[in-house]
Amino acid sequence: xxxxxxxxxxxxxxxxxxxxxxxxxxxxxxxxxxxxxxxxxxxxxxxxxxxxxxxxxxxxxxxxxxxxxxxxxxxxxxxxxxxxxxxxxxxxxxxxxxxxxxxxxxxxxxxxxxxxxxxxxxxxxxxxxxxxxxxxxxxxxxxxxxxxxxxxxxxxxxxxxxxxxxxxxxxxxxxxxxxxxxxxxxxxxxxxxxxxxxxxxxxxxxxxxxxxxxxxxxxxxxxxxxxxxxxxxxxxxxxxxxxxxxxxxxxxxxxxxxxxxxxxxxxxxxxxxxxxxxxxxxxxxxxxxxxxxxxxxxxxxxxxxxxxxxxxxxxxxxxxxxxxxxxxxxxxxxxxxxxxxxxxxxxxxxxxxxxxxxxxxxxxxxxxxxxxxxxxxxxxxxxxxxxxxxxxxxxxxxxxxxxxxxxxxxxxxxxxxxxxxxxxxxxxxx
Amino acid sequence: xxxxxxxxxxxxxxxxxxxxxxxxxxxxxxxxxxxxxxxxxxxxxxxxxxxxxxxxxxxxxxxxxxxxxxxxxxxxxxxxxxxxxxxxxxxxxxxxxxxxxxxxxxxxxxxxxxxxxxxxxxxxxxxxxxxxxxxxxxxxxxxxxxxxxxxxxxxxxxxxxxxxxxxxxxx
Numbered sequence: 001x002x003x004x005x006x007x008x009x010x011x012x013x014x015x016x017x018x019x020x021x022x023x024x025x026x027x028x029x030x031x032x033x034x035x036x037x038x039x040x041x042x043x044x045x046x047x048x049x050x051x052x053x054x055x056x057x058x059x060x061x062x063x064x065x066x067x068x069x070x071x072x073x074x075x076x077x078x079x080x081x082x083x084x085x086x087x088x089x090x091x092x093x094x095x096x097x098x099x100x101x102x103x104x105x106x107x108x109x110x111x112x113x114x115x116x117x118x119x120x121x122x123x124x125x126x127x128x129x130x131x132x133x134x135x136x137x138x139x140x141x142x143x144x145x146x147x148x149x150x151x152x153x154x155x156x157x158x159x160x161x162x163x164x165x166x167x168x169x170x171x172x173x174x175x176x177x178x179x180x181x182x183x184x185x186x187x188x189x190x191x192x193x194x195x196x197x198x199x200x201x202x203x204x205x206x207x208x209x210x211x212x213x214x215x216x217x218x219x220x221x222x223x224x225x226x227x228x229x230x231x232x233x234x235x236x237x238x239x240x241x242x243x244x245x246x247x248x249x250x251x252x253x254x255x256x257x258x259x260x261x262x263x264x265x266x267x268x269x270x271x272x273x274x275x276x277x278x279x280x281x282x283x284x285x286x287x288x289x290x291x292x293x294x295x296x297x298x299x300x301x302x303x304x305x306x307x308x309x310x311x312x313x314x315x316x317x318x319x320x321x322x323x324x325x326x327x328x329x330x331x332x333x334x335x336x337x338x339x340x341x342x343x344x345x346x347x348x349x350x351x352x353x354x355x356x357x358x359x360x361x362x363x364x365x366x367x368x369x370x371x372x373x374x375x376x377x378x379x380x381x382x383x384x385x386x387x388x389x390x391x392x393x394x395x396x397x398x399x400x401x402x403x404x405x406x407x408x409x410x411x412x413x414x415x416x417x418x419x420x421x422x423x424x425x426x427x428x429x430x
Numbered sequence: 431x432x433x434x435x436x437x438x439x440x441x442x443x444x445x446x447x448x449x450x451x452x453x454x455x456x457x458x459x460x461x462x463x464x465x466x467x468x469x470x471x472x473x474x475x476x477x478x479x480x481x482x483x484x485x486x487x488x489x490x491x492x493x494x495x496x497x498x499x500x501x502x503x504x505x506x507x508x509x510x511x512x513x514x515x516x517x518x519x520x521x522x523x524x525x526x527x528x529x530x531x532x533x534x535x536x537x538x539x540x541x542x543x544x545x546x547x548x549x550x551x552x553x554x555x556x557x558x559x560x561x562x563x564x565x566x567x568x569x570x571x572x573x574x575x576x577x578x579x580x581x582x583x584x585x586x587x588x589x590x591x592x593x594x595x596x597x598x599x600x601x
Contacts, residue, residue, distance in 0.1 A: 024571045040456035040500060048585050054593060071454065078454040130498040130521060146500040146525035147456075152585040160581075160588065161571035195441050196492040200520050229495065231520055286441050373450040373497070394443040394496060399451055401468040 002261035004167040005236055006202045009141040009258055013124045021166040021267070026158045030140075031118055033065045033127035035109050037147055039082035041128060042089050044151035058093050059157035065097035065118055066090055067109035071376050072101045072368040107341025107367040110134040110223060110309035114215065115343055117249035121237035122258035126153055131309050131391065133226045137218035138245070139237030139258065141202075144226065165231045166267035167202045172209035174275030179425040181319075182217035183311060183389070183409035185209070186224040187280035189272065191290025199229035201267060204260060209274055210235055215244035216313045223310050224391050227287040236260055279424060282407035285395040293412065293424045301406070302384040304329070304417040307338025307365075308372045311389035311410050314344050314351075320414035321353040323425060324360045330420030335362035336378050338370040362417070374399030387422060389413050431557065432484035432512060434545045435475050440490035444502035444522065453499060458529070461501045462508030476509045486549075488541045489515035494522025500529070507531040514539055514547070514554060527572045528581035535566040 001018045003011065011019045013027035034041050049056040058064055066086060074080035083101075090098045099105050099112050106112075110131055113119050121139030125132065128150045135142035145159070153159055172185065190197075203225050210218065218235045225233025235241075236259045245251040279293040306312070306320050317339060329335045337357050339345035345367055348354050354364050371378025372390040379399035380386055386398055386405045393405035406422065415425035438446075452464040466472035479485055487506070493515040494502060503525040506513065513526070514534045526533045536554045541547065545558040554563045568576070578584035 037453070037456065037499065043457060044582060047582050048589065050586075052586060052590060054589065076454055082454060082456065128498055128500075130496060132498075144498040144521050146498055146503070146521060146528060148500060148528040148581050149524060152581055155585055155589050156592065160585070161575065163569055163571045195495060196517065196519070199492065199517070229492065229519060373445070373453075375450040375453055392443075392445070392496060394445040396449050396468045397443075397445050399449075401449075 002263040002265065004202070004264040004266065005139070005204055005234055005258060005260040006141050006167060006232070007164060007264070008260065009122055009124060010162070010164055012122065012258070019164050021164050023164045025162050025164060026160055027124045027162055028158050029063065029126055029153050030123035031063055031065060031113070031125045032150060032153050033067065033109055033113060033125065033129070033132065034150055035067050035129060036070045036079065036082055036086070037128050038066050038086045040147040041150045041154065042085065044148045045154050048151055048155050058095070058154045061094045062096065064095050064154065065113060066095060067099040067112045068101050068106070069108045070369045070373070072106070072366065075376050103342045103345070105342060107343070108309045108312065108369060110219070111313065111340035111344065114138060114219065115249055115341060117245060117251040120245070120251070120255060121241060122256040126150065126159060130226050131223050133230060133232045134219050134223040134309060136222040136225070136232050136234035137215055138241055139235060141232060141234065143232045165200060165202045167204050168198055168268045168270060169204050169206060169266040171269065171271045172205065172207040172274060173271070174209060174273040176209070176274050177277065179411050180274070180277050180279055181409055182213060182220040184277055184280040185272070185274050186221040187282050187290050187407065188277060190224065190228045190282070190288050191280070193228050193270070195227060195286055195288040196229040198225065201230060203228070203230045203233045205233065205235045211238065214315065215240060215248070216315050219313070220310055227391060279409060279412050281412070281422065282393055284393055284404040284406065287391070287393060287407065293422070296406065297422050297424050299406070299422040300385060301333065301387045301416060301420065301422060303378065303380060303386040304333060304335040304413050305338070305371055305378065305386060305388035305390060306410050306413050307336070307340065307370055308390040309340065310391040312338050312340030312344065314347050316389065316410040317344070317348050317353050318351070320410040321356040323411055323414040324362070324418060325356045327360055327418050329361040329417040333417055333420050335417040336370065337362050337364045339367050341367050371398050373397060387413055387416050432486045432547045432549060434488050434541050434543055434547065435485045435511070436472055436543055437488040437541065438490065441492045441495055442489055443496035444494055444499050445496055447494065448499060448502040448505050453501060456501065458504035458508065461505040465505040465509060476511070479509055483510070486512045486514050486547055488539065489513060491516045493518045495519040500525050503529050503531050512549065514541070514549070524572070527568065527575050530580045535568065536563045537566055539563045
């Protein structure tokens, strides 16, 4: 039987052949990722062992990754105590893939996993974070779960009762116009199919545009696939995947290039040509409230955020710095920049990008989730408007239910910071 | 008979159910105070529920979309409310099953605040309006976990079974 890439991965991980959507499997897990919510996972994990004669030991410490990113450094004693509890657990259980609050190996989980070479094609990855969909960029089946489900994975090494999801095939063709890229494509797709258009399904990305896209761009589209409700986004691994893993992630061992079969059964096929796409903006308060930039340009903004697991990578910072270099951000605008990892921060420093941002008036923060989810730095005032390269604009998302968040690409964010209003970067910035 | 304490629209995110700034609070026994914290009216209605109440939150499509935070489920579970939604986002649905929050999928459901509902396995009868709505069964993979009383006890049973199998193989 011809299978989609996820059917194939699940088939191998569960030792079952000829899987079809709706079949229930128990895939072995290759990587189980948590961040600060690991504190809750630990609590649930210990409960599983309560009343049993068994020692509460994780099934395989080498397959667990814990990355601190949501509140770094801790904003409160409560968070600091949660982080301390996790640190103690990590030491007790001998978990090596632990990324503490550090300038060298710290950063956002969805950047640390790929750049550390923890994710490979054909793997099954779960994470207690909805944007775990990101790692489909490397050809893994990677999806978000809750803390109790993660506790179950820590105990058993497999995910229980996983239903094989149907797959949507998205064919992307055409070359991106200047100042238009992966973020605009994924916002366009979410607008087209809606915030629940891919609920309980996987999106498999194909086509020349995806083939020519770097892993950084693929991470953007897989990251935001969850905003259309998708269980995961996935790009079949190819030459670029190998290049990234070998050159950027330092992976030396052999790779298992699982690709979909020709003639696999797709639930739906969507074709998108990006050659005439304009910069896309997600307007408040849902990610599928998408408009072309001309419909919102001129909108007054108070805060610009560049960063997050969606758009805090080196190419994002380079694009933004190119627009802003030698200019000043507008009066009464705050611009916050969050490199996605310590490594990216260092690279940006080496290329002079950090200086470009600072000279323009931006504040460069330490790697982490920052203001994206309104729990740490960069909260919004009453009625304020943010333009952000992050992935969610839900009411209250940046810490204030009376504020508004617009989502865009790094280049739109940078051009708008200079102008003080939402600005089309193609029109030039004065 | 259950009563609708409030209704919400489509795409209600976990940020609305449990705002991010309370995420440092993780333990299920501590999360209920922050349910719908950005809506003081809804929050107050939940906090004022008396023991053994039968209360329902009626939701539209894609309830619980967004973040995987389990607090969004434990905060509602703590109030023992029932969720009747047209559809529910995947992670929220799984978290609800895992923690034992009662969720009912009724794709055509219509109800207003204060309506009285009679909920059975296959339909929601709105006794205030006299209308009845079909209930969509939960995915089959989830029903086993509900029957086991949640994922903690389901996993505990599996773990003991797996380990005794391993032991018997060694012997």
